[in-house]
Amino acid sequence: MTITLTDTLxxxxxxxxxxxxxxxxxxxVYNPATGQVARQVAFASKTTTEQAITAAHTAAKEWGATSLARRTAIMFRFRELLASRKNELAAIITAEHGKVLDDALGEVNRGLEVVELACNAAYMLKGDYTESASTNLNVHSLRQPVGVSAIISPFNFPAMVPLWFFPVAIASGNAVVLKPSEKDPSSSQWLAELMKEAGLPDGVLNVVHGDKEAVDTLLTDSRVSSVSFVGSTPIAQYVYSTGTAHGKRVQAFGGAKNHMLVLPDADLDLAADMAINAGYGAAGERCMAISVVVAVEPIADELVAKIAERSKKLRVGDGTRGCDMGPLITGEHRDKVAGYIDAGVASGAELVVDGRGGNVDADGEGFFLNPTLFDKVTPDMSIYTDEIFGPVLSVVRVDSFDEGIDLINSSPYGNGTAIFTNDGGAARRFENEIQVGMVGINVPIPVPVGYHSFGGWKASLFGDQHAYGPEAFKFFTRNKVVTSRWLDPSHGGINLGFPQND
Structure with missing residues (x-):
């Protein structure tokens, strides 16, 4: 089983x-480190997407009736295959996305957490039972698969995000049509091949590549029961409104503008390190990246100096060469992020570290932008309001803890946030008052472990179920409650009154 990065996928x-x-x-499909086209990817038409849905719809009934023991046995085999070959997948991610190998491997390992959760489907899907809820009457509940699940994943985590969804969907008895990003599609294909090797029957996991034509077909086809999406907020809104208008349950994860609040009592060296890690990792192309550091005075000058010193030491280049940070996904996106740097300067923010120049360790003309740091940013600037999705870190200065909380809560996004402090009382107040779905305390990227659930608030999530964890099993199944009474021969009589418990 191999993916050759030289042909048309x-x-x-x-x-x-x-x-x-x-x-x-x-x-x-580019290699972002060189700027060269590595391969082509086929774009599915409406007809092709419908054919994939047909395959999933045909497989769903038999797969849904397959025992949990068999479904989880396949998932266990998939887990072992993925764990043994994760370096191969990490190399594919680096070749198409550009993130450094260590980061790519970390992505795969976080995806493995959800595979391990899916291996526990027998426990997660068990129902409840009540004996003698009324005289000779028992009640039990069961969870049944929804049928065909569509998954539309973004470019920034080409392996982890699909792994957030399809293992749980499949373990729950559904068939899947996965539409990965057309910018780095090979990881999804590789995972589908690995599922086949693990013993997954035909039609249970299908992959279609393409653009809006494929997406719209998945959103409108009546045979698709659920849609999971991760991407920007405007597209998430579109996916949610279109999917729900066509009778589907939808979880659409949108954009973010994540803040890191640093209090005066914090360890500033730790805070500076974590700001670098969370702001520039994967070249800032993370929905959980820290893009705004909120410094509570009087520590802003010292904190900015520490972040700047670390930023200038980062080695940027080809992700296969042991660099700290790789390129952005495309030249177009690199230019868009550079335009935000221009806008920040024009709006009066203080450009402490300029990422538009500098050396990179790579061959060819890759899509590189070095780390950028702005200070004295204000909430009316586009570098503050917009999700830049690049290695641009903004520092906003506030005079108090309360002002910092108010600033964060006024954001239309509510994906992730963090506080750095040694004050337990402040941390407790922060976690209770902050209006954000995922909170870190001295942890800059609070992505939950696989057995909790991922998801934000406000414009960062459309739908009411989060990804993976317990909520995923609820999303990919429907609850059914059965009330039963087995009557003995002595029963009798007609009673048209409303049934009551006794």
């Missing part, structure tokens, strides 16, 4: 490469 349907209706539309 086709779709994956019924456990085999699938060319669909022979559509001619394709997209370019």
């Amino acid at each position: 086709q779709h994956w349907v019924n456990n085999a490469p699938f060319s669909g209706d022979g559509e001619s539309r394709t997209g370019k």
Whole structure:
């Protein structure tokens, strides 16, 4: 089982490469470190996407009736295969996304957590039972699969985000159509091949590549029961409104503007290290990246100096060469992020570290932008209001803890946030008062472990169920409650009154 990064990547349907209706539309997949086209990827037409849905719909009934023992046995085999070959997957991620190998491997390991959760599906899906709820009457509940689940994943985590969803969906008895980002699609194909090797039957996991045409087909086809999406807020809103209008349950995870509040009592060396890690890791292309450091005076000057010193020492270049930070995903996105740096300067923010220049360790013309640090940023500036999705860190100065909380709570986003302090009382107040879905205390990127659930508030999530953890099993199944009475021969009589417990 190999993915060759030199050809045109086709779709994956019924456990085999699938060319669909022979559509001619394709997209370019780059190696961001060199700027060169590495391969092409086929773009699915409406007809091709419908064929993948047909395969999933056909497989769903039999797979849903398959025993939990068999479903979890396949998931256990998949877990072992993925754990033994994760370095191979990390190399594919680095080649197409650009993030450094260590970061790519970390992505795979976090995805493995959810696979391990899916291995525990037998426990997560067990129902409840009440004996003698009324005289000779018992009540029990069970969870049944929704049928066909569509997953639309972003470019920034080409392996981890699909792994957040499809293992739980499949272990719960659903068939899946996965539409990965067209910018780095090979990881999803590789994972689908690995699921086949683990013993997954034909049609249970299908992959279609492409753009809005494929997405819209998944959102409107009546055979698709649920949609999971991760991406920007405007597209998340579109996915949610379109999917729900067509009768689907939808979880659509949108954008973010994550703040890190640093109190005067904090360890400033630790805070500076964590700001670097959370702001510049994966070149800032993380929905949980820290993009705003909120410094409570009088520590701003010292904290900014420490962050600047560390920023200038980062080694930027090809992710295969042991660098600290790799390129951005495309030249177009690199230019967009650089435009925000121009806008920050024009708006009057203090440019402490300018990432528009500097050396990089790479061959060719990759899509690089060095770490950038702004100080004295104000909430009316675009570098503060917009999700930049690049290595641009802004420092906002506030005079008090209360002002910092108010600033964070006024954001339209509510994905992740963090506080750095040695004051337990302040930390407790922060976790209770902050209006954000995921909170870190001296932890800059508070992505929950696999057996808790991931998800934000406000414009960072559309839908009412979060990813993975216990909420995932609720999302991918429907609850059914059965009330039963087995009557003995002595029963009798007609009674048209409303049934009552006795």
